[in-house]
Amino acid sequence: MAKDTKERILDTALELFSKNGYSGTNIRELTASLGMVKSSMYKHFESKEEIWNTLLDRMTAYYAERFGSAENLPPVPDSAEELVSMTMRMVDFTVLDERIVMTRKVLAIEQFRDGRAKELATKHFLSGLTEMFTPIFAGMMEKGIFKRDDPRMLAFAYTSPISALIHLCDREPETTEEAIRQAEAFSRHFIKIYEAKNDG
Amino acid sequence: MAKDTKERILDTALELFSKNGYSGTNIRELTASLGMVKSSMYKHFESKEEIWNTLLDRMTAYYAERFGSAENLPPVPDSAEELVSMTMRMVDFTVLDERIVMTRKVLAIEQFRDGRAKELATKHFLSGLTEMFTPIFAGMMEKGIFKRDDPRMLAFAYTSPISALIHLCDREPETTEEAIRQAEAFSRHFIKIYEAKNDG
């Protein structure tokens, strides 16, 4: 029951931090939305900052678990169309999963103030995606689906625009459908350019 | 002299907001770094929030002046190499100009809390760049430098990765040189793909 409350505090903290940032969130509001009184929080965390650091721990662990381990990487697609559908599954998931959305928001807000948030932001927003797709493009080149090229450059060129659209969804959720369409259009355009086809 | 102080308050506010966000910045610290006492600020602004709104006004006006007017748009390059140099001039400028860096940081921090910051963020980070480069790519297709394609899609595909690297510089200034090299490498790679050349 103690652990449960601790988790609920972290969940609510993520929610509020993603709206108002760390300094814009206060303990009273946090605990009140859990039906508690502020002093109760200190039975689970010794300070507001410890909540923040624990949240970062959780983000770091989650990221390592989900994107860090090799066995969790997506398989190399067997066709260009399969790359599209794999990409769109990833986009759908990352844009619709509330916790991931809130995590990105918190990192965007706190990236200039906190060193660990900065590191996580670079991973989430840039290097992580590039590193995830580099072996995919390398594999698809080996399979003859894509022309030979620098797989890392392709991964960077492919994931950055999609990442920009994901950020757009975070910022303007009402444009999510349109942004997802744009992501798919970009994916297909990208493939048309790089595909190792011989017909027109 | 009054106007001068008002401008200095706005400059310092931009600096502090870009570090600690709006709610993480207090009037005492702001005025103290101007050698003033906090009550003096209220001779120039009627509240902290008015500083914030005036700052947004200034950002909006600056953006409209610099990127909004057609006559300020860069000319269509006459060669692919010219596109590279134009791009790199733009990247250098936007990454080294302290005020623009701080503006992007503020928008990144406050984009989820303030409606106007959200709009400006989308312009700065996504749509503005796409709209700026769409006529450039259209023009370069007309000139036969690039293959015929959707100019808006190309502008999006070209500017998003560069924008991602600019964000990286904001977040990790110590990697600026490397990021600029990456931007140039990407630009050249992009051109090689889309160039309307006939030699293999």
Next chain:
DNA sequence: TTGACAAGTGACCGATCGTTCACTATAATA
């Protein structure tokens, strides 16, 4: 010279911040 006004000051306001602490209720353990 005087009067008006803008700019800056320092003391002070109430509200809110994160945090502490003595206390109670509860449930498991011995």
Next chain:
DNA sequence: TATTATAGTGAACGATCGGTCACTTGTCAA
């Protein structure tokens, strides 16, 4: 049944927040 640990409470703490106000200073026009 008595004991102990845990979770939650409510009052209170000092610090800090944004903001106000009576006041002084300097400048310039009448």
